[in-house]
Amino acid sequence: MTQEHRKEKKYGMVIDLDKCTGCGACMVACMAENNVPFKKDETDKLKSITWIRVYKLTNGKPYPNEEICYLPRPCMHCEGHNGHSPCVTVCPAIATDYDRETGIVSQIPTRCFGCRYCMGACPYHARYFNWWDPVWPEGMEKSLSPNVSVRMRGVVEKCTFCFHRYQLASEKAALDGRRELKEEEYQTSCTQACPAGAITFGDLLNKEHAVYHLKKDHRAFRLLERLGTNPKVYYLSSREWVRRSGDNYHPDEKTGEIISHH
Amino acid sequence: MKIDRRCFLSLGIGVAAGTALSPLPWKAMDDSSIWSQNWPWTPVPPDGEITYTDSTCTLCPGGCGITIRKIDHRVVKIEGRKDHPVNHGGICVLGLSGPQLLYGPTRVQSPMKKINGTFRKISWNQALAEITEKLTTLRAEGRSHTVAGIAGSSRGTVSGLLQRFLTAFGSSHFYSPSSMEDSFSQTHIQHQDKKTIPGYDLENSNYILSFGAGIIDGWGSPVRMIQANSAWKTKKIKLVQVEPMLSSTAAKSDQWLPSNPGTEAVLALGFAYVILRESLYDPKAIDDHSDGFKAWGAHILNNYHPDKVAEVTGIDSQTIITIGREFGRAGKPVAICGRGQGRTPVSVAEMNAVHALNVLVGNINKTGGVFTLPEPDYISWPEIVLDATADSGLRARPISMGGEWLHRFPNAVTGNEDGINFLFVANANPCYTLTDTKEAIKAFQKIPFKVSFSSYMDETAKLSDLILPNHTYLERYEDIPVASGLRNHLVGLIKPVVDPLFQTRHTGDVIITMAKSLKGSIEASFPWKDYSECLKTGLGRNWNAFTDKGYLELNYIPEFEEVPRFAFQVPSEIPQIPLEGDESKMGxxxxxxxxxxxxxxxxxxxxxxxxxxxxxxxxxxxxxxxxxxxxxxxxxxxxxxxxxxxxxxxxxxxxxxxxxxxxxxxxxxxxxxxxxxxxxxxxxxxxxxxxxxxxxxxxxxxxxxxxxxxxxxxxx
Missing domain, CATH: 2.40.40.20 (Barwin-like endoglucanases)
Incomplete structure (x- = not known):
C-alpha cells in the first residue's frame, strides 16, 4: 500500500472584531481545554498565563468620543518566510517547531528547558513562562483533561490551536478510512465557545473553508504584518483606527501599506 | 605498571576527552533537566473513556444548554450545547468554569452546625431532628408566621416547594429577588396574582434602542443577547445605546448617546414627543393594546419638547429628533431598558416611558416586537392543606403572590414586632447580594436560627447556624424555568452528570423530609415519596418530552389568555428617581x-x-x-x-x-x-x-x- 501524502494545510483564524464583545469566553474556554494553571493573584498580567488574551484598544480620544475595540490574541502561528517563525528560529531545543503539514507552531513542554529566547523573539507576547509549579486546590485536579499535558515549572507554554483536537479528529477520520478532515471536525476550543461567533477557524488554503474567503474581506488585517512574521491569524474591523493600531505606522504612511522586505 | 606523572596526565586527558566525546555529559544534562521538571506534584490526569452529557447551566438566570465532557467519571469540560434554543453552542466565562465549582475547595461537604462560632460536621439525621424540634416548638407557640424563606428565584419546583412548605406551615414570609421583569409587569393592567413578563423578539427586530440595558454585558440571557448582537451586525441593524458611560455595549453599539445619569425616562419621552409630533405612531395598535393614550399624548406634547429634553439629558435636540424619527419609521423597532444586567428593577415611570415607545409604533405581540407573556406555568401540584395553625399564621400577614421583594427582607426582621425567628435560604446569597450589605447582615444575625441550603461556603452559609448542603447543579435533577427576556419561555432540565461527591442532599428532598416529620396537614401537603417523584408528577404529561429533549418550550397561545393591556401613565413632574445623598457634600x-x-x-x-x-x-x-x-x-x-x-x-x-x-x-x-x-x-x-x-x-x-x-x- 502506498502512502499518499496529505494535502498541505495552513490552519488559521479569522477574528471579526466588529462582533467581538470582549466577554472573555475564549480565554476561559482555552484555560479549561488546555489545563492552564491559575494562581491566587492573577492581577499581574505579565505573569498571568492566558494562551489567548483579550486586549482592550482605545482610540485615545477624550470623553465622549472615546471608542473601544476588543482584540483577542492567540498565538499567531507565524509562517515567516518558509516556516521561519521568529520563535522557532531561536529555540535551541526544538521545543517549538513549525509543522509543515498543518502550519501549526508546536510547543513541547518536556523539551523546553526554559531559556525563554522564544519569548524575547515573539513580537506578540503570545508566550508565557511557568515561574511556579502549577497548583490546583485539593480535588480540583479532577477537572484536568488527559488530552493536554500539564506543564511544570520552568517551561514556556502557548496556544497550540488545540493541536490535540487535530490529533483526535485525525485518528477518528483514519478509522473511518478518510485522509482529509472536514471543516467542522477540527475546531479550536475558543472558536466553539465564542458566543458572538466572532472567531472562524479552518484551513486558509482550502476553498471550502470559511476562513479562505474571510481572510480576503476588505476589512482584514494582520498584526505587525510588516515585520514579515506572516501570521496565520487575521482580524476584521470596519474601523480604520483599529486596523491602524494593528501595526506601527509612521504618520505619513497609509493604514495597510505593506513594505516589501525582499 | 608504574604510573608516572606523564602517564597520569595522559590518562586524565584521555578520560576527559573520552567523556567529552561520549554522549554522557549531554545525556546527564538532558536527564537532569527532565528530572528537574518531573516532580511528582505535577499532576498527570488519568486517561479514560470520553463521554458527553447534556444539561442546563444554573449559574445565572440565562438558562443556557450545556454539554459536559467527562473522562470516565470526571467532569473535565463544560461547553455550550449546540442544539439548544437559548445559546446554540455559545457559552460564557462563568458557564465554562463550572467544573471549578464542582471540584472547588468551597464545597460544603456534609451538614454543618455552628457550635460556639465554629462549624462542626453533623449527620443528616441529627440536623433534620434539630430542625423538626425547633419548628414544632415555634408552631406550638403560635409563632409559625415568624418562619421565613429566601430563594434565588420565585420560579421552579424547589423554590415552589420552599414557598409551599412555608404556606402549609403558616407563614407568608417568602422572599425572592426582583428584576426589570417586575418593572415591566407593573406597567400593565392585569388581574391580581398574574404577572406579565416581557418576551423580546430581538432576533427579528430591525432597530434596537436600549436605555442602559447591558446587551452584551449580561442583560437577559447573556449568550443569547451576544448572539443577537452579532446577527444585527451581519444584517446591519442599528443598535443605539443610551448610557452615561462607555460600557462594552455602548462601545459596540452603532450610536452611543452619553446621557446624563438617571435621565433615561426623560429621554424616552423626548423620543415619544418626536413620534407623536410627526404622527409616526400606529393608532389602531394603540387602541388594541393600551389605555390612557389621549391624556398621555397631550401631556408629552406639552412638556417634552426636544429642546427641553436636551437640557435634562445632555443629548442635543437634533439627535433626539433623528433617533425618534428612525425609531418611528423603522418598522420593527424595539426599545428595551433595565440598566446593566437588568437584575436591578427600574422605576415604573421609566419602564412606562420606554415601553410606551414600543406601544406607540404598534410593536406589541408581533414578530420583531415585544410579547406580553404570562409567568411560566407548567407545574401541577395538588392544593395545599392548611390546618388552623397555618390559617392563623397566614392571617397574621397577608400573602403576596410570588413572594415579596428580597430588598424588604432586612426590614421584615427589624421593623416588625414579631420579627423572624427561623430562616431558610436556598439558591441565594443575601449576605452578599443585598445592598447596604452591612445593615442586611446585622438584620440577618438578629434571626435566632438560620439554615442555608448552599452547596458552597458563601457569605450567607458562613453566617448561618446550620448548613444543609445541596447537590451542585452537576449532581442533581431540577427544572430551571427561563424567562430572561426570551421570546419563548422554556424550562431547562438539569440532571446529575456525576454521582454526588460528598454527603450532600437535594434541597427538594430535604424540604419533603421536613414536611413529613412535621406530620398532619404539612405532611399531607407533600404527598410525594421524594423530590424525583414530585418533579415528575409536577410536570405530568410533559415529563417524557422534557427528559428526551432536556428542555421544555412553553408555547404561549394568546387566544387562551386575556392579553394584558399597557397603561400609559402621565409622568410626574420629573420622572427620575432621586439619588441618595447630599449633593453639596458628595459631588x-x-x-x-x-x-x-x-x-x-x-x-x-x-x-x-x-x-x-x-x-x-x-x-x-x-x-x-x-x-x-x-x-x-x-x-x-x-x-x-x-x-x-x-x-x-x-x-x-x-x-x-x-x-x-x-x-x-x-x-x-x-x-x-x-x-x-x-x-x-x-x-x-x-x-x-x-x-x-x-x-x-x-x-x-x-x-x-x-x-x-x-x-x-x-x-x-
Missing amino acids: LILIPGDSLRLSSGDIGSPPFVMKTVPDTVLKNNDSLVQINPKTAEKLGLKKNGYAVLKTPRGEKKVKISLSQGIGENVISFPRGLGHTAYDDYLSGKGVNFNELIGPVEDPVSGLDVAWGIRASLTKA
Whole structure:
C-alpha cells in the first residue's frame, strides 16, 4: 500500500472584531481545554498565563468620543518566510517547531528547558513562562483533561490551536478510512465557545473553508504584518483606527501599506 | 605498571576527552533537566473513556444548554450545547468554569452546625431532628408566621416547594429577588396574582434602542443577547445605546448617546414627543393594546419638547429628533431598558416611558416586537392543606403572590414586632447580594436560627447556624424555568452528570423530609415519596418530552389568555428617581459597571473567571474606580493612587483608574468583587459595590430602583 501524502494545510483564524464583545469566553474556554494553571493573584498580567488574551484598544480620544475595540490574541502561528517563525528560529531545543503539514507552531513542554529566547523573539507576547509549579486546590485536579499535558515549572507554554483536537479528529477520520478532515471536525476550543461567533477557524488554503474567503474581506488585517512574521491569524474591523493600531505606522504612511522586505 | 606523572596526565586527558566525546555529559544534562521538571506534584490526569452529557447551566438566570465532557467519571469540560434554543453552542466565562465549582475547595461537604462560632460536621439525621424540634416548638407557640424563606428565584419546583412548605406551615414570609421583569409587569393592567413578563423578539427586530440595558454585558440571557448582537451586525441593524458611560455595549453599539445619569425616562419621552409630533405612531395598535393614550399624548406634547429634553439629558435636540424619527419609521423597532444586567428593577415611570415607545409604533405581540407573556406555568401540584395553625399564621400577614421583594427582607426582621425567628435560604446569597450589605447582615444575625441550603461556603452559609448542603447543579435533577427576556419561555432540565461527591442532599428532598416529620396537614401537603417523584408528577404529561429533549418550550397561545393591556401613565413632574445623598457634600455619582467577566450574583467567581478580570478593575487586592481624568485632576487624584470612596452607606479604600469612557463627576466600578467568603482566589479581593449603595424604593411599585448613589473621593 502506498502512502499518499496529505494535502498541505495552513490552519488559521479569522477574528471579526466588529462582533467581538470582549466577554472573555475564549480565554476561559482555552484555560479549561488546555489545563492552564491559575494562581491566587492573577492581577499581574505579565505573569498571568492566558494562551489567548483579550486586549482592550482605545482610540485615545477624550470623553465622549472615546471608542473601544476588543482584540483577542492567540498565538499567531507565524509562517515567516518558509516556516521561519521568529520563535522557532531561536529555540535551541526544538521545543517549538513549525509543522509543515498543518502550519501549526508546536510547543513541547518536556523539551523546553526554559531559556525563554522564544519569548524575547515573539513580537506578540503570545508566550508565557511557568515561574511556579502549577497548583490546583485539593480535588480540583479532577477537572484536568488527559488530552493536554500539564506543564511544570520552568517551561514556556502557548496556544497550540488545540493541536490535540487535530490529533483526535485525525485518528477518528483514519478509522473511518478518510485522509482529509472536514471543516467542522477540527475546531479550536475558543472558536466553539465564542458566543458572538466572532472567531472562524479552518484551513486558509482550502476553498471550502470559511476562513479562505474571510481572510480576503476588505476589512482584514494582520498584526505587525510588516515585520514579515506572516501570521496565520487575521482580524476584521470596519474601523480604520483599529486596523491602524494593528501595526506601527509612521504618520505619513497609509493604514495597510505593506513594505516589501525582499 | 608504574604510573608516572606523564602517564597520569595522559590518562586524565584521555578520560576527559573520552567523556567529552561520549554522549554522557549531554545525556546527564538532558536527564537532569527532565528530572528537574518531573516532580511528582505535577499532576498527570488519568486517561479514560470520553463521554458527553447534556444539561442546563444554573449559574445565572440565562438558562443556557450545556454539554459536559467527562473522562470516565470526571467532569473535565463544560461547553455550550449546540442544539439548544437559548445559546446554540455559545457559552460564557462563568458557564465554562463550572467544573471549578464542582471540584472547588468551597464545597460544603456534609451538614454543618455552628457550635460556639465554629462549624462542626453533623449527620443528616441529627440536623433534620434539630430542625423538626425547633419548628414544632415555634408552631406550638403560635409563632409559625415568624418562619421565613429566601430563594434565588420565585420560579421552579424547589423554590415552589420552599414557598409551599412555608404556606402549609403558616407563614407568608417568602422572599425572592426582583428584576426589570417586575418593572415591566407593573406597567400593565392585569388581574391580581398574574404577572406579565416581557418576551423580546430581538432576533427579528430591525432597530434596537436600549436605555442602559447591558446587551452584551449580561442583560437577559447573556449568550443569547451576544448572539443577537452579532446577527444585527451581519444584517446591519442599528443598535443605539443610551448610557452615561462607555460600557462594552455602548462601545459596540452603532450610536452611543452619553446621557446624563438617571435621565433615561426623560429621554424616552423626548423620543415619544418626536413620534407623536410627526404622527409616526400606529393608532389602531394603540387602541388594541393600551389605555390612557389621549391624556398621555397631550401631556408629552406639552412638556417634552426636544429642546427641553436636551437640557435634562445632555443629548442635543437634533439627535433626539433623528433617533425618534428612525425609531418611528423603522418598522420593527424595539426599545428595551433595565440598566446593566437588568437584575436591578427600574422605576415604573421609566419602564412606562420606554415601553410606551414600543406601544406607540404598534410593536406589541408581533414578530420583531415585544410579547406580553404570562409567568411560566407548567407545574401541577395538588392544593395545599392548611390546618388552623397555618390559617392563623397566614392571617397574621397577608400573602403576596410570588413572594415579596428580597430588598424588604432586612426590614421584615427589624421593623416588625414579631420579627423572624427561623430562616431558610436556598439558591441565594443575601449576605452578599443585598445592598447596604452591612445593615442586611446585622438584620440577618438578629434571626435566632438560620439554615442555608448552599452547596458552597458563601457569605450567607458562613453566617448561618446550620448548613444543609445541596447537590451542585452537576449532581442533581431540577427544572430551571427561563424567562430572561426570551421570546419563548422554556424550562431547562438539569440532571446529575456525576454521582454526588460528598454527603450532600437535594434541597427538594430535604424540604419533603421536613414536611413529613412535621406530620398532619404539612405532611399531607407533600404527598410525594421524594423530590424525583414530585418533579415528575409536577410536570405530568410533559415529563417524557422534557427528559428526551432536556428542555421544555412553553408555547404561549394568546387566544387562551386575556392579553394584558399597557397603561400609559402621565409622568410626574420629573420622572427620575432621586439619588441618595447630599449633593453639596458628595459631588460625584457612583454607578455600577456590570461586566460578564465577574459573577455578581449568588455564585462567586471561580478562579478562571477571576483570571479574566482586567487590571484596571482589580490590582492585587484593590478595586479600581473608573474616573474621568478631568474629575481626577480637579480632586487631586492620580492614576493608580489610593483614594477613599465615601457614600451615605459606607466608605472604602480604592485605587484610581483614569478613563475617557466616563463623564465628569460620574465614577464606576463593577459588582462582583469584595467577597468575604469562598476561597483564596476570590475572598478579600476588591470592594463589594453593594456595601456602598442602599435600596431606594420606587414610590409607585415599591421595587428597589436605586441606580446609583452620591459619592465623594478623597486622596488617601
